[in-house]
Amino acid sequence: MKPAPRKIALIGNPNSGKSTLFNQLTGLRQKTGNFPGVTVEKKSGTLRLPFPAHSSASDETLVVAEAILIDLPGIYSIYPKSRDEQVAMDILANPQHPDHPDAVVVVADASNLQRNLLLFTQIADLGLPTVLALNMLDVAESMKLKVNAVQLAMQLQVPVIKINARSGDGVDLLREAIQRVAVTERLVPAYFLDPAEKQPEIIEEVKTRYQLENNYLALQYLCQHDSFTFLNQGQREQLDGLITKYAFDKTDFLANETITRYERLRPLVQKTVTSQGDSEQPAWTRRLDKILLHPVWGYVAFLMVLLVIFQAVFAWAEYPMDWIDQATANAIQWTKTTLPQGVLNDLLTDGLMAGIGGVIIFIPQIAFLFGLVGLLEESGYMARVMVIMDKLMRKFGLNGRSVVPLISGVACAVPAIMTTRSINNPYERLLTILVTPLMSCSARLPIYTILIALVVPDDTVLGILNLQGLVLLGLYLLGLIGALGSAWLFSIFVPRREPSYFILEMPTYKWPRWSHLGITMYDSVKSFVLEAGKIIVAISIVLWVLASYGPGDSMEQAEAQTMKEMSDAPEQVREAAVASAQLETSYAGRFGKFIEPAIAPLGYDWKIGIALITSFAAREVFVGTMSTIYSIGGEASEDAVTIRQRLEKERNPQTGGPMYTPAVSFSLLMFYVFAMMCMSTLAIVYRETHGWKWPMVQLVYTMVLAYVSAWATFQLLS
Template sequence: MKQKKNRIALVGNPNAGKSSLFNQLTGLRQKTGNFPGVTVEKKSGTFRLTTPDQGAVQEVLLIDFPGIYSIYPKSADEQVVMNVLANPSHPDYPDAVIVVADASNLQRNLLLFTEIADLGLPTVLALNMLDIARSMNQEVNAVPLAMQLGVPVVKINARTGEGLAHLRQAVQQLLDHEKAALPYFFDPSETQAALIEEVKESYQLTNNYLALQYVCQHDSFAFLDQPRRARLDAFIDKHGFDQTDFLARETITRYERLKPIVEKAVKVDGFGAQPRWTQRLDRVLLHPVWGYLSFMLILLVIFQAVFAWAQYPMDWIDAGTASLIGWTKEALPAGVLNELLTDGLMAGIGGVIIFIPQIAFLFALVALLEESGYMARVMVIMDRMMRRLGLNGRSVVPLISGVACAVPAIMTTRSITNSYERLLTILVTPLMSCSARLPIYTILIALVVPEQTVLGVLNLQGLVLFALYFLGLAAALGSAWLLSFFIKRKETSYFMLEMPTYKLPRWSHVGITVYDSVRSFVVEAGRIIVAISIVLWVLASYGPGDRMEAAEESVRARMAQEAPDVQEAAVSSVRLEYSYAGHFGRFIEPAIRPLGYDWKIGIALISSFAAREVFVGTMATIYSIGGDASEDAMTVKERLRAERNPRTGGPMYTPAVSYSLLVFYVFAMMCMSTLAIVYRETRGWKWPLIQLVYMMALAYGAAFAVYQLMS
């Protein structure tokens, strides 16, 4: 029987460096999922406690919990922590806990540590950001701190990996040697002895502080059924327990007891303050005018870079894929298998991998902003604007995360404690242009926007891409403002955020972020795209009855005098038109014709409801099937450019059609996964359906207006 790995919980305040430490310890041996029973994301990974030259290597499972300031939750993300730590039968219950503390703000960070330690869990305190503390004229001595706290205290640098060997050793000792229970920092039985004893006896508990959590948090404990919660309510009434007053006294008591401990461990020379260069940067980046302009300039640089830097590798991949498809067609015997492999599978894969460079560059640049500490400044400056629209500064995180993918972005709204603002954020986040839209944007922009610079530096295609992302942001904020008139506010809103100091990015962390993002796109989105490409090939290669064969014979008879390549192109086109896919496209064509779209684009629109990025793969498959055999080596972009409008004889993808499609995809809710996560987060179909209707109406209306104005 395989031995179960020891589980180590990684807990800490937001911005304490917990994620950096997780990446340092686990490297690429990590995975994401959800905590059992909830949709809160869980990151877990393995790391080794000993090195090979020290003997046997023991691998343990490290679980990265959501960042919290205290074990008393204020959001759905934070509730997960106590649902695990208060329930020894939970599959993620840890054998030991690493509490990551920001050494530059030690007293506040130690509040969480004392709460975790009082739960009776074996704990290691990892002191991070010592360099920041030194820049603020603070020197932290780990030895007196460890003696006073009674737990191992290890100095680390989560960004460089310094001190990790000592941290592994401390964790190993915790697992190998059972330690006596530490005295409580705060013992609730000192003032509530009868209540605590009754709860311990009724629920078979041995820890006083854990018994207090049953009293205070039982309504949010998923592992307690209703009768057991009702019994705790009866205990509260019986003993006249005032939770608000008690928790206030607990917090004050903990800080009073921590103050002398911190004074002994931390030496302050002069006045501790944020580094001078941090203060100088904040004067600009938090300024009510320059702050917004700086943010817009940074976004503009990002989208310029995405186009300028990614264009060359994209062209290589596109040309290489087209050449490989052409070579494969020539090398394999003609037939159904050849066509399935080249026009179906390889065309679908080509529609995925061509966008890897742009996605990699985009996520790398966003990760740099997060690593540097700038994203917290964005939340602060945007809070001023967002309050007028019904949101608050914390809504920035889901909105910016929506640039990657709306599904995890909507999940991050759990950090918004106000239910009104959380719902508004959920409803408008899908309007942010996610990475699934990027393939559509780039292929269509490349068709109609020339490769030239403006003012000698700005790439015109990058400017259009920036405009599309900005249009999505403007639509999200505008929609939030309009929806705020129809959704009733029931709670008072507040916004508090600890401002981190600026830091140089840790390149390994950025690399892991890029790797995870690209892998997610290729594996998750790629599976959908390839599967739909194969299904589309089948639907586009076969049709009902013998209509395809009859149409083919008619074309061959009518064009018997034409050149073979012209004849084959006409045959391919008519076969596609009379296929199952063609019949479906013809069925919906009247509804989309006012937007300038034909039945082929209609097929792509419908297929992209599974995932937006399927659009390009669908077009690659359709035009591979319906194209001329002599054009096998053409890239996807060249095939779109060569497509003709049967009614006008001119190019199909005119500026009017292309910009109409671009605007349609800016606003359209074409992602079943997003609808599913909104259903889970709002616990019903009411809001997902409202979201689907208003976004599709907005997309259709905007695309119609653009096409009519430009044609």
């Protein structure tokens, strides 16, 4: 009989290499979601371990089976300061939680062992089978520190495995230790610090009332019952009564606990860690930090890094994008000519295939962008950015931790807003939530690239800088300026009720693990194709239906009228005119005509109006919508026509010139730099702020800012 899958929790301090180890253990056998009942992101994956084939103790036959590895949020101790950290304790303290682990792997940074072991001793004292994974030994060696893992295991009485999460060294030994601790022996470590030594009566009463076996877990019921989601109000009041009955001082006890743990850890670390010289950071690290943390050169370096990223997004991704674009156009044209003409052919080519083409063309740019941002995080540079930006952020009502959501917003505003839970100050957290959507996310990238390619020449500046890449960088910087300016305005009207502090552990510089970056790029592309792609394709099909049919016989009348008026015109021109007239009288065309007066001052026509409305579901739908509209109402030709060519050929009916002039294109770019245009972002802001007040404020101010900016741009360039 196949054993039930074990659950293994992975936990550790931030920057200890926990996420890298998670990817190493699971590879591509992982998925993301949310922890039950909360909006905190959950990463889990399958971990292959040797399990006993039979329950008989005499039968030592092992089979390889899959365990579930759960990556818990990074924490410094089990006493949480944010909702992300609270998730970890809700899981570890509640045996009924669906993610409660059979064993825990604590990842420790060997270069800062004493601080990391504080968390380990707390986890071990909860009575869970525990393995200590000793990571970043190479960093410790560079600091002239040598860790004796055998001595450490003897002192802690748990398996201690030396690993290198980036290279994979020691991972097989770690799997064997997990199997032994979680399955074969169920090793539960002895108390490192037993709270019953000083508070035996109250600990015993809590254990009796709540059927607990572990003393330290009983203590957590006393200290954290107000935040434990699995306790009801009656149980919380009962625990408050016990605290009063025994005069238990939680603050005093926790302070003494932390001091006592460090006092007991100090001689233990002295026995296991030996210094072989100067343990300061390497000289090259200090020299590099003098530049990257400099009040002037630090900003210059960050700007240059961003410039390289956006140059790469354009220059490196251009060739695969052109190939995908042309291949899609050829596939659509081949399908059109091969299948019998009719509604099914039109639906397949103009609806489904055009929508898919609007998705897959941006895969290279999404992959490059996420890969390069991941490179900054892996190398340790992103933490330097947070440090140098803290002083600047405070001038706008934010702090250094706000940089993480803002930079994450370059990928997607939804997870970026979720990361604001790490900001302890409610005031700064709210301001960060309100302005994060102004950062140009990856969903805007398809719009930016197609419009920039239309009106910005593919020239170089100074012989090395691509002009299109510079414009793209400018749009991203404009989003950042808009976010900071909006935060400053909000800071005037939203009252600050408490001071804030910015404390950050500086990670060491390290070479990225390329397989980790590959997984990041794969997950990003997969998410874009499957999540955004489903929306784009679905809307493309719905839009095709709305653009292909109209009320009554209006489309037939439009066809007859156009054929009569252009009876002498060439067949190709007449067919294009008929398609355009039918589109204008369709359901989609009528709706576009309805909103056209509101968007005409921006230089937009009713076709662009349709795309604006559909892109409220997701910004990237804009390009797919335009592709579908111009597939239906565009020029008939036997040659394959790419998305860019369709936009280039579109004419302005009033002037007869190109529709997408620099004035119109830059107006659209300005609109999408600031416009909210994302239902998912509104939904996550509602969940994070627990009401519709702030999502509506956010929607109104971003749309007003977008409309005014687009109008001003069109008027200036016209």
